[in-house]
Amino acid sequence: MSQNAPADPQIAPEQGGGKRQLLREKNRLTLLEATLDSIAEQGIAETSVSEIIARAGLSRGMIHLHFGGKENLVEAAAELSNQRYYEQLERHLAASGDRPQDKIVAIVRSDLSEEVLNTRNVSVWYAFRGEARKRAVIAGLSDTRDTRMGGLAKRSFVAIARAEGHTHPRAVARDASNGTLAILEGMWTDYLLHPDRFNRGDAARIVFRFLAAMFPAHFNLSGAR
Amino acid sequence: MSQNAPADPQIAPEQGGGKRQLLREKNRLTLLEATLDSIAEQGIAETSVSEIIARAGLSRGMIHLHFGGKENLVEAAAELSNQRYYEQLERHLAASGDRPQDKIVAIVRSDLSEEVLNTRNVSVWYAFRGEARKRAVIAGLSDTRDTRMGGLAKRSFVAIARAEGHTHPRAVARDASNGTLAILEGMWTDYLLHPDRFNRGDAARIVFRFLAAMFPAHFNLSGAR
DNA sequence: CATTTCAATGGACGATCGTCCATTTTATTG
DNA sequence: CAATAAAATGGACGATCGTCCATTGAAATG
Structure with a gap:
């Protein structure tokens, strides 16, 4: 987690942080970005x-100074990447309509958007996945992701399944939620292995093909009905 | 060591494999298994x-002797793991019926079977995925998987979509094939992150929930109709 | 049984790893 | 403009990395 407290004695609010603190934060971020770049291009190994x-372009000691060691740096990079994923999701959700199907569409669109689904993010994400079993911090990030997105999707699908008149709306909703998130996972894998031939429109259509088959009153091939 | 036969590698039959060659092959396999174990438990890094x-339990020089270096050993381990995946798939396909929906069911059942979807395989597979971008050999394995399974699934779904009377059976089949493989990918991720709470029956039901919605005359919640 | 043959051993090697800290640089303070 | 405090530097350190080969040991051969 957090180890080397920045130990900022006073944060000068009127200056918005002195030049010294600003440079420090900038270097910290530079280290994180360099770490993500390297992991994306070369792998964690x-x-x-x-x-x-x-x-x-910084000196050797900076990693120990800012993060206390390589391991903490890598985990902080994972958290940063995860945080950015959520920022995009929240952005799409905020811009979406209020109907439950709109929320599902927002999740799908966010997960397949260029800001989220790009070479760097996917490479980094799978690199971390490979280490998830050994690193508790990284496994925790995936759990959070499950809980937040899974909860929202599940609630939306319950409303949708009820409106469609399913006899067991909660069972249907649970499967629809898990299935939708699983299929999005699979799309990420597709992108990882074939970034060139991957097509966002095709990916979205596949997702909505399934959803339209299951909830024809709420979805069609291009998203919400 | 006399009963634990290494399942005959490619040894010339007339040689029958002397005791020397038998031991050599056994050590080679021991190295591969140890590599897969380590990757599964600790990650590639x-x-x-x-x-x-x-x-x-072997000596240092064995890796260089048998594989020429660590990199080749890791790639050979990836190939071995991949080969075993296909052996299970072929086994399930051979034991399945001949209808197209039977083939789809066999693919799903194989992918979710204990022999294929277990902690070691999933850990190893995701570890390699994280390195896929950097290692051409590993990326190639995933490609093969795409081609073989994707082709079989696609052909089966075309027949199914035609029988269901879809107006664009090939487009539907393509999406159904990609979607089914993607959702199976997602199930593997689920298993990776929560091997304890994962339930094979639930996973299969989710897959068939989607397939039954799309092809109600061919699938139901427990597989083929 | 003596000889040949080749797999297996395990230590030496230089390279690189991550950590740490004495020193230098630079922003801030008095 | 000094004096001070904090951040950044970059090299030293022991540990560990992967490779390689002279040597050993055991199976095959005659």
């Missing part, structure tokens, strides 16, 4: 301290 | 030569 500081 | 030979 090839991402060494030397590799990171070379990309960041 | 923590899988060193020292770690592998300690697990295998």
